[in-house]
Amino acid sequence: METKNRLKFSCSLTILFLTGACMLFVCSHTFGQKHIGQVVGTYEMSPAIEDIVGMDFQDNDGGRFLYVFEGKSGKLHKCAIDEESGNFTCQDYIIIEGAELSNPRGLAYARENSGDVVYFMDYVSFQQNGTTLKKGLLYRYDISAHDLSHVDLNTAAYEIGTNPVFGVTKQGGNLYVSYNPSSFLSHTMRVRRGITVISVRDDKSVAVEKNGKSILRPYEWEEALAGRPVIKKQIAGPGKAVSGSEVEPCRALTSMTTGETDYLWGTVGNDHIYLLDGETGRGIFFFERPKSATNPVFDFIAFWNGYLWVAEKISQGRCVMYQVNVLDNLLLPYTGPKCFREMRMQITSTVNQQVTAPRGFVYHTFCHPYSSDITGNQGVIPNSVRVNDLTGVPDFTVEHLYLDPAGDSCTRQYYTLVSYLADQYPDIRQYKTEFFIKFWTREYRHFIYPHLTVKDGGPEGTYYLDDDEIIYGINAVPGIYDDFITRVKEAIRDEYGIEPDMNNPYWASRSILEYVKENYHYPNDDAGYWATYDFTKGHYNSHPGNLKAALSADDYFDDNIIACSGTGAMVGGALRFIGIPSIWLGTSKEVSLSSGYLGSAHNEAEVSNGHRYNKVWLGEFYGWQDLDATPAVPADNAFNIKPKELSQWDIMQGTFSKVSPKRLIHNLQSEFWDKMHVPFRGTCEKNVNTCGSVRYNLLGSYTNPVQFNLSGQFMRIRGIQYIENINVDISTESLATISWQKTGDWEPDTAARFTLVLEKQCSYNESCFPGYERMGVLATDIPYDQEVFTTDMSSYEEGYYRIIISKVNDPFTGNEKTFLLEHTLGTFQEKETDEHVEVYPNPTTGQLFIAGKNIIKVEICDCTGRAVYCKNNGDLSNILLGREMNKGLYIVKVYTTKEISVRRIILH
Numbered sequence: 001m002e003t004k005n006r007l008k009f010s011c012s013l014t015i016l017f018l019t020g021a022c023m024l025f026v027c028s029h030t031f032g033q034k035h036i037g038q039v040v041g042t043y044e045m046s047p048a049i050e051d052i053v054g055m056d057f058q059d060n061d062g063g064r065f066l067y068v069f070e071g072k073s074g075k076l077h078k079c080a081i082d083e084e085s086g087n088f089t090c091q092d093y094i095i096i097e098g099a100e101l102s103n104p105r106g107l108a109y110a111r112e113n114s115g116d117v118v119y120f121m122d123y124v125s126f127q128q129n130g131t132t133l134k135k136g137l138l139y140r141y142d143i144s145a146h147d148l149s150h151v152d153l154n155t156a157a158y159e160i161g162t163n164p165v166f167g168v169t170k171q172g173g174n175l176y177v178s179y180n181p182s183s184f185l186s187h188t189m190r191v192r193r194g195i196t197v198i199s200v201r202d203d204k205s206v207a208v209e210k211n212g213k214s215i216l217r218p219y220e221w222e223e224a225l226a227g228r229p230v231i232k233k234q235i236a237g238p239g240k241a242v243s244g245s246e247v248e249p250c251r252a253l254t255s256m257t258t259g260e261t262d263y264l265w266g267t268v269g270n271d272h273i274y275l276l277d278g279e280t281g282r283g284i285f286f287f288e289r290p291k292s293a294t295n296p297v298f299d300f301i302a303f304w305n306g307y308l309w310v311a312e313k314i315s316q317g318r319c320v321m322y323q324v325n326v327l328d329n330l331l332l333p334y335t336g337p338k339c340f341r342e343m344r345m346q347i348t349s350t351v352n353q354q355v356t357a358p359r360g361f362v363y364h365t366f367c368h369p370y371s372s373d374i375t376g377n378q379g380v381i382p383n384s385v386r387v388n389d390l391t392g393v394p395d396f397t398v399e400h401l402y403l404d405p406a407g408d409s410c411t412r413q414y415y416t417l418v419s420y421l422a423d424q425y426p427d428i429r430q431y432k433t434e435f436f437i438k439f440w441t442r443e444y445r446h447f448i449y450p451h452l453t454v455k456d457g458g459p460e461g462t463y464y465l466d467d468d469e470i471i472y473g474i475n476a477v478p479g480i481y482d483d484f485i486t487r488v489k490e491a492i493r494d495e496y497g498i499e500p501d502m503n504n505p506y507w508a509s510r511s512i513l514e515y516v517k518e519n520y521h522y523p524n525d526d527a528g529y530w531a532t533y534d535f536t537k538g539h540y541n542s543h544p545g546n547l548k549a550a551l552s553a554d555d556y557f558d559d560n561i562i563a564c565s566g567t568g569a570m571v572g573g574a575l576r577f578i579g580i581p582s583i584w585l586g587t588s589k590e591v592s593l594s595s596g597y598l599g600s601a602h603n604e605a606e607v608s609n610g611h612r613y614n615k616v617w618l619g620e621f622y623g624w625q626d627l628d629a630t631p632a633v634p635a636d637n638a639f640n641i642k643p644k645e646l647s648q649w650d651i652m653q654g655t656f657s658k659v660s661p662k663r664l665i666h667n668l669q670s671e672f673w674d675k676m677h678v679p680f681r682g683t684c685e686k687n688v689n690t691c692g693s694v695r696y697n698l699l700g701s702y703t704n705p706v707q708f709n710l711s712g713q714f715m716r717i718r719g720i721q722y723i724e725n726i727n728v729d730i731s732t733e734s735l736a737t738i739s740w741q742k743t744g745d746w747e748p749d750t751a752a753r754f755t756l757v758l759e760k761q762c763s764y765n766e767s768c769f770p771g772y773e774r775m776g777v778l779a780t781d782i783p784y785d786q787e788v789f790t791t792d793m794s795s796y797e798e799g800y801y802r803i804i805i806s807k808v809n810d811p812f813t814g815n816e817k818t819f820l821l822e823h824t825l826g827t828f829q830e831k832e833t834d835e836h837v838e839v840y841p842n843p844t845t846g847q848l849f850i851a852g853k854n855i856i857k858v859e860i861c862d863c864t865g866r867a868v869y870c871k872n873n874g875d876l877s878n879i880l881l882g883r884e885m886n887k888g889l890y891i892v893k894v895y896t897t898k899e900i901s902v903r904r905i906i907l908h
Contacts, residue, residue, distance in 0.1 A: 034325040035332040036447040037273070037287030040307070041323035043088070049077060052319050054107025054120055055311060056169075056254070057304035062116065066304075069107040069120055074099050076118065076143075096141050098148045105299060106168040106252070108175070112202040114216040115144035119175060121153075121165050136165035138177065140200075145215040151224045153177065158196055159234055166299070167253035171262055171278055173201030173220075174232055178266065180249035181237060190247050191647040192495070194237020195266075195281050199230040233497060235281030238268040239647030247647065256303040258327060261451040265301055265308055265326075268649060273301065273310065273324075276648075277450070280496040282510070283648030285447045285657070287334075290322040330452070331621070333376060336443030337809045339661050340749055341590070341717045342384075343369070343607065345435040348712040349700040351422070359422035360703025364711075366435040367586065367666040367697040368414040377444035377659040381748055384438035387418060391431045396420045405583065405669030408462040411624075413667055422707075435698070438720060438745065441590075443809075445658035446625060450506035454619030455580055464581035464617065471584060472573030473546035481577040484549040488515040488574075495645075505580045505618045510655050512574055513629040516567060517654070518643050519552045520560045520631040527637050531563045542566050545573030558640050564612040564630045571614050571629050581617035583624075586610060586667040586697050589660070590717050605812075607715035610697060615668070616656075628654040661809070666697030719813055720745045723754075723805050726817040734794035738778075740787055740805055740815070753808040754782040756789060761800040761818075764856070764897040772802060780808065796821060800899045820899070837894045837901035843908050848879040850894055857895035862888075881907060 034040050045052070051071035058065040066079040066088055074097075079090040101122045108119040122137045135154035141147070153160050160179050167178040174197050181193040202218035209215075220230045240248040248269035255278065256263045262278035267289065274286035290310055302309045308324040347364040372379030387398050397419040405411050418433045458464040467474040474481060485502065492500040492511045501507040523531045523541075531541035532551060539547040542565035549570050551560045562570065568584045575582035589608040613628040634643060700711025721744040729737045738756060746752065756779045759772035778791050801821055806814030837852035850858060855876045860869035868885060885907060892903045 033329055033332060035329055035334050036285075036326055037334070038325050039290045039322045040325050043321045043323070045311075045319040045321060049075075049090075049319070052300070052311065052313065053105050054168075054300045055309070056107045056109040056118070056302045057309075058109050058111070058116065059304060060111050062111065066302075067107060067109055067118060069104070069118070071104045072101055074101060076141075094143060096148060097146050099139065099141075105166060107300070108168045108170045110170045112142075112218060113205050114142050114147075114202075117142050119168050119170060121168055121177070122150075123165055134162050134164070136160060136163075136177075136179070138165075138168070138175075138198075140217075140221060142215065142217075147210060147215050147217070149217070149221075149225055151229065153179075153196075155227065157227070157229050157231060158198070159193070159231070160196055164249070166249060166251045167266070169253040169255045169264065170200070171255035171257070171264070173199055173203070175200050176253050176255070176264060178237060178250040178253050180247075181239075182246045182249070187245075188645050190245065191239040191645050192236050193234050194239060194247075194250055195235045195253070197232040197235060198224065199232050200224070235496075236283075236648050237281070238266065238272075238274060238283060238649045240268050240649035241647070242269070248649070252299055252301045254301050254303045254308070256308075256326070258449070259451060261449075265303060267301065273308070274648075274652065275326075275447075275449075280498055281648070282496065283652045284450060284655075286649075286652055287447070290324060292320060330449065331446070333444055333446045334658070335376065336661060337753065337807070338379075338440040338442045338749060338751070339807075339810045339813075340381075340438070340440045340719075340721050340745060342436060342438045342720050343588075343664075343715060343717050344604075345698045345715050346390075346713060347433050347435075347698055347700050349431040349702070350709045350712070351429045352707055352709060357423060357426065358704065359707050362420040362422050362431045362708070363701045364418040364420075364431070364433045365699050365701065366416045366418075366433075368416070368437060369439045370411075370413070370665045370668075374411055375665055377661070378439060378441045378664055381438040381440070381745070384436070385416065386436040387416060388434040388436070389418070389432075390434055391420065391428065393420060393425055393428065393431075395424065406458075406462045406464045406466070408459055408464070410459065411583075411668050413669075415667075431700075439664065440749070441661045441664055443658055443661045446622060446656070448506060448618065448622055448625060448656045450504060450510075452619075452621050453504055453506040454621065455503055455505050456617075456619050457579065458581035458617050462581075464583065465576050465579065467576070469544070471543050471545060471569045472576060473544035474573050474577050476544065476546055477550075480546045480550050481574055483553060484570075484574055485578060487519075487552060488512055491515045491518070502578055505575075505616060506656070508578060508580055509571075509575060509582075509616045509627050510651070512571055513627060513655055514646065514651060515552075516571065516629040517631050517646055517651075519557075520562050520567070521557065521639050521643060522631045522633045523561050523563055524633050524637055524639075529561060529637060529639050531566055532559045532561045543569045545569035545571075549574060555642075557642055561639065562631065567630045568612040568614050571627070575614075575616060582627075583615050583668050585613050585615060585626075585665055587612065588664050588666060588697055588715055590662040590664075604716045604718045607717055610666075611663070618656075625656040626659060627656060630654070721749065721752075721807065721813050723807075723813065723815045726803065726805060726815050728803060728817050728819050730793060730821070734792060735790055736793045737788065737790045738803055738805070738817075739789075742787065746784065750784050752784045753780070754784075754786075754805055755780040755808050756782070756791075757804045757806075758796075759802050759804065760796075761802070761899060763799075770857075770895050770900050775801075778803070793821065818899070818902075837896070837903075839892050839894065839903040839905060842903075843906040844881070845908065846881045846883070848881065848892070848905070850877050850879060852894060852896060852901070854897040855894060856897060859893040859895070861891045861893070 049070050052068055053071040054069040056067050064081045068077040074095050075093045076096055077090045077093040079088045081088055103123045104120060106121050110117045118141050120139050125132055125134050137150045138153055139150040154162060163179045163183055165177060165179045169176050177196045181190050184190050200218050200221045204219040205216045206219050206222045207214050208217055237250040238248055242248055250266040252267045254265050256265060264276040264278050266276050267273055272286045273289045275284040291312055300311050306327045308326045310322045310324055312320050314320055345366050349362050369378055369380055389396055399417045401417055402412050402414045416435060420431050488511050489500045500511050523529050533539055533541045548562050548566045572582040572584050588610045591606040591608050615624040616627045618625050698713050702708050723740050724743055725741045727739045758775045758778050760775050761772050762768035779789050798821055802816045802818040804814055804816045840849055857872040858876050858879060859867055861867050887908050890905050890907055892905055894901045
């Protein structure tokens with residue numbers, strides 16, 4: 001169903017009561033600034049419609065109506081739209097005559113030469129030679145002529161087989177039918193099939209005699225009825241892997257035309273909605289589908305009036321419809337809550353043993369994370385930079401500098417340079433510097449419509465299209481990138497049957513990404529499969545991009561091995577070669593803690609070596625957007641064969657998709673590249689990926705690099721926001737008053753919200769012991785300035801409970817309180833668990849005594865949370881600590897059949 005005119009109407013909090021009306025809509029929201037995928041209105045259908053299986057809109061000179069297909073009853077409800085109030089009123093319904101439907105689904109409205117027509121499907125079971133078989137039937141119902149006809153989708157021409165069919169929509173002269181391709185034996189078929197495109201153009205009609213009168217049908221539909229369907233093509237469904245060979249099908253389809261561009265909307269199983277290219281079925285972007293129930297049934301969507309309408313069955317006879325924004329506020333991104341951290345970087349430079357002099361200068365360079373005015377997914381807390389010299393020399397220089405990549409002050413990169421004159425201190429063999437900075441990150445994404453991207457050469461006054469001989473090598477060997485782009489085009493033609501658009505920056509980037517991911521492997525260093533290199537040819541594991549592009553010129557896949565750095569160089573060079581600005585990113589990533597919180601006991605987490613990918617300039621409207629074409633390690637280390645084809649779901653993850661809140665961008669472009677790699681080319685020859693491990697966001701470099709070993713470096717993050725002193729008071733009326741205190745840097749984060757979760761400790765005879773079972777969320781969206789909450793606990797049985805309070809979407813900023821709820825005359829009382837177990841002496845020189853009942857296990861952890869002692873049999877009342885244990889703070893966990901008691905002890 002197409003619509004190019006957008007009708008604006010206001011939605012008010014009204015309930016429409018109409019005598020004889022079969023549908024009731026209640027609007028629960030008003031229009032506002034909503035990003036793509038957000039609900040702008042919610043409506044509830046009357047239970048008078050018992051079994052909704054499909055819906056679609058009519059919007060033409062015949063009027064504006066919503067058709068709702070009730071299903072087995074064969075009722076097609078026609079609902080009028082009040083343009084002033086925004087309400088829908090069902091005036092009447094049509095009985096689709098002659099249909100005996102067993103499992104109907106989907107609905108597509110069309111205006112054809114014969115009049116108003118709807119298409120829908122039925123997935124039926126039937127007996128054949130004593131075996132129960134299934135097949136899909138596609139129906140066409142001419143409303144004016146009361147003409148019902150159908151085709152059998154199980155015949156070979158449709159290439160659907162007996163797979164379940166789900167959704168149907170019409171765009172132009174084509175019908176799109178979605179189905180589940182999971183039963184196909186070939187992985188390629190499962191990810192490249194899922195939607196059949198059938199031509200039913202009505203530019204040529206055929207007169208047919210039926211029930212004594214002449215009716216018109218489209219010629220191509222009549223051909224389909226005769227067993228000669230005009231199949232345009234098979235296109236991919238979402239193909240998201242579920243388990244084994246199962247993939248998520250597209251359960252519903254609807255069409256949308258905006259401007260002069262045709263798109264489809266589909267679903268990824270029951271959880272997501274995604275945008276498809278109408279010609280090829282290529283997935284573009286996705287968002288979570290709106291939902292209100294735990295296990296709702298979700299079978300239908302429709303597009304009308306510039307909005308996507310998403311229906312959800314809450315229960316039998318009850319259906320809610322959401323009005324979802326898909327065309328307003330196109331530049332309004334989705335932004336998640338901010339996660340605040342402090343990063344500690346450390347660089348160590350060691351003098352070679354044989355070196356005496358001259359040594360020259362030692363340079364330690366720390367790239368700051370980018371600020372929020374440059375990239376929306378992160379920011380830096382002002383004036384939070386600290387530099388510590390751990391070498392102990394009195395004379396060194398600290399400079400806070402910046403550079404503008406490609407002459408672009410809008411992407412200005414700040415960095416701190418610490419310089420030592422090594423010749424002044426001949427006895428010092430090692431130079432060490434620490435750098436601290438506070439920052440925040442968040443999940444962030446735009447939703448990119450390809451038809452709005454433009455190749456315009458990049459921001460005015462910049463030189464992002466220039467070659468970089470170290471990274472890209474565009475001009476080094478003429479023809480390499482030209483051949484690479486030719487192979488990309490051939491791959492897209494073979495897969496989608498189209499001429500690839502390499503002038504549109506979205507589709508050009510997307511085509512290159514698909515080619516790279518389906519023709520290159522990621523290295524597996526542990527198994528001996530390193531990124532391809534040849535130092536004699538100036539080919540390093542991370543650059544230049546032109547030599548990476550040359551790897552796929554043949555069908556020999558053993559050397560098509562590139563890591564993220566090489567991918568970024570190759571993709572950046574290829575895009576610049578065809579006139580699309582692309583820049584290289586250097587990032588780091590927080591590694592999640594395995595246990596505990598970013599609190600006093602577990603206050604640091606590792607930061608990974610980082611990840612490199614690209615930003616692509618999509619034109620002035622969208623600006624810079626992230627693209628990650630990094631390939632994957634092949635299953636079973638099968639580096640000698642072509643990688644598996646990707647599903648549309650997989651492709652969407654890297655194509656201008658969301659930015660992880662754990663990802664932190666440090667640098668753009670190539671200004672530091674020569675300092676990072678050129679001085680250490682000789683060092684890297686023995687161990688190729690040692691060179692790659694030099695971080696692109698911190699590095700040591702030297703006036704005389706031969707006098708120094710490859711610099712050592714590490715990065716760690718710590719929390720800067722804490723929740724402490726959680727207290728629970730429970731009254732005789734079973735009301736729990738929970739209070740807490742905030743400490744740390746909360747002032748820059750006034751938008752923070754908290755959540756309270758109640759967990760019950762598993763009993764000794766449960767498999768989850770000594771863990772906890774989540775009982776539910778007591779409260780969420782608690783404002784930043786609130787530090788107390790009261791809730792009724794009377795519905796919970798006796799047991800050992802804990803309450804966890806954490807920042808929304810930042811679970812490591814929080815704490816917990818363990819307490820005993822004792823059931824007494826219908827009320828609860830809190831008892832401190834500390835009374836049941838005693839650990840002494842404290843401090844201790846190595847011997848501990850444990851006093852308590854029913855003790856089954858004693859575990860001791862160091863201050864990082866790592867277990868250093870565990871005993872679960874024998875005499876648990878007398879513990880001797882090992883002599884190898886360092887002096888300091890330890891955590892003792894005493895397990896009983898009912899609880900875990902935690903004590904802190906000092907070993908001295």
